[in-house]
Amino acid sequence: MTTLDVTSRFEAKLLRPKTLGGDASWAFVVLPREVSEKLPRRGRTTVEGTLNGHPFQATLEPDGQLSHWLQVRSELREAAGAAVGDIVALELAPVEKEPEPEVPPDFQEALAAAPEAFKVWNGTTTLARLDWIHWITSAKQLKTRAKRIGDACNMLASGKKHVCCFDPSGYYSKAFQAPKAET
Template sequence: MTTIAAKSRFVAKLLRPAKPGDDASWAFVVLPREASEQLPRRGRTSVEGTINGQPFQATLEPDGQLSHWLQVNSALLEAAGAAVGDVVTLELTPVKKEPEPDIPADLQQALASAAEARKVWNSTTTLARVDWIHWITSAKQLKTRAKRISDACDMLASGKKQVCCFDSSGYYSKALRAPEAENS
């Protein structure tokens, strides 16, 4: 995907997630809507940028409010000299070409055993594959994920190149959102 290089510069507070999962060392930033509007899409979007001058590449996640959020790992926090609660300066530019997404093992296995689905998968765009994977991995239960993989193979085998039932921004479905911030 080729995009125009619209650089956004803004300040934001580093937030600690209320439910960080197994790794409590990360933080996140919710982009101001104006910065998000400079991006090429409301769904997952890859960017190059800096945080307090420290360069990074990342994939922004949709926040369900027509904006995005950025996960900041502990290594980037340290390199940027930043900590949870700090206000940091970010500069973001959409990547010139969206990187090919990592295909989850369970989807790889399903596509390997469904030749027609794999053929259509291989002929889709990178962004379509990003959306297929996002739809599958956003399932909250393993049972739902397994059904989505099966449905994806069926849809692909029938020639559908884009997932038809997924709001990649989360805005209309309210299915996607930024993490809840820990009360400070």
């Protein structure tokens, strides 16, 4: 089998998110659409790469426009010698195998209390688990999140291995977007 080179190289401006009194120690980059098109999926996807030559691994978030954005934590920004507002050089490639996602504690508890759901959960793929978790954690209200956890356990217990009716790209549902940049 021939492996295609899916490494993308590009430059982008390092932006600071507008926040409402939250943690503004991180920055972000919106990927050019042609870079996202080389990735295996429009939803969350993990990449390896470099920022100004400094290596990192991160999970890209969908921006709702069939592209992605990258959160750049302060540690990476400092290690790469980059400041907000700088044009940075990025190199990205999808990881060979998507890492197992971290299951939120409230969902872990619900799965532990639902043995049939837990059994199906363990039989799903890493990408399916990533979508289930993304669907749950993308809820904007705690009430919605709790309902989604209950619904997830019910769907899994009934044998569904993939969350139904969830657009992981946010394009059709308009559910996701990159952060708004500080001006």
